[in-house]
Amino acid sequence: MDPIRVGGIGCGPVSTSMHLSAIQRLPELELVALCDIDETRLAEVASRLGVSETFVDFEEMLDSGLIDAVSCVGPPSLHVLGASACLRRQIPFMTEKPLVLHEEDARALEWLADEFGDCGQVGYTSRCAPAQRVAWNVTRTREFGPICYVATTHLSYAGMGPYWDIEDPVEGFVNLHGVHAIDLRR
Ligand SMILES: NC(=O)c1ccc[n+]([C@@H]2O[C@H](COP(=O)([O-])OP(=O)(O)OC[C@H]3O[C@@H](n4cnc5c(N)ncnc54)[C@H](O)[C@@H]3O)[C@@H](O)[C@H]2O)c1
Secondary structure (H helix, E strand, O other): OOOEEEEEEOOOHHHHHHHHHHHHHOOOEEEEEEEOOOHHHHHHHHHHHOOOEEEOOHHHHHOOOOOOEEEEOOOHHHHHHHHHHHHHHOOOEEEOOOOOOOHHHHHHHHHHHHHHOOOEEEOOHHHHOHHHHHHHHHHOOOOOOOOOOOOOOOOOOOOOOOOOOOOOHHHHHHHHHHHHHHHHHO
16 A cells, blocks of 8 residues: 655644654655745755655645645644644644634534544544553553542643743643643543
C-alpha cells in the first residue's frame, strides 16, 4: 500500500519536534507538504525536514491534490480554521489540543461534522503516556469500583501564560494543560 500523504499546517516548535518528526518516522505516512504563514519559518522547516512542497495558504494545500491527510498544530484559532476546512473537504485530520477556546467554535465544528462526516481527531497524546495507561487499566477493573473523585497534578516547565488571547492566567493554564486532566477524567 502507498503511504498516506500528509500535509502539515503550522510549523511551530511542537508541530515540528513532535508531530512532523513522528510522521517522518512512520512508514505508513509520508510528509509531502508544509504550510505556514511565516515564510521564513516555513522555508527553514521545509529545508530541515526535506519537504519540497510549501504553501502559505492552507486552503491551497488542501486543494492541491498532493495530500491525503492533515496534521494541524498551532494555536486553537488555527485548529478551528484547519478543522473547518478539512471537514468541508472530508480530508482526514488531526489537531493538537485544545481544539477550540470558545463554545460557539465547538458547536460550529460539531455542525460541520454532522453535515459532512466526522473525519478528525484531537491529539490527546497524554492518553498514551504510561501513567495514564496504568490509570486507565486500573480503573476499569471490577475491584476498583465507580470513580467518585479525581485529583490530578500537572508538572510543567511552562509558566502561567498568558496563552493565546486568554487574559486570566488560570483559565489559560486550564486550556493549555488542564485539558489533559479533564480528558483523562472523561
Ligand atoms: N500534547 C501535548 O502534550 C502538548 C504540549 C505542548 C503544546 N501542545 C499544543 O501544541 C500547540 C502549539 O504548537 P506549536 O508550538 O507548534 O505552535 P505555535 O503556536 O508556536 O506556532 C504556530 C505556527 O502556526 C503558524 N500559523 C498561524 N496561523 C496560521 C495559518 N492561518 N496558516 C498557516 N500557519 C499558521 C504560525 O506562523 C506558527 O509558525 C498548542 O495547541 C498546544 O496546546 C501540546
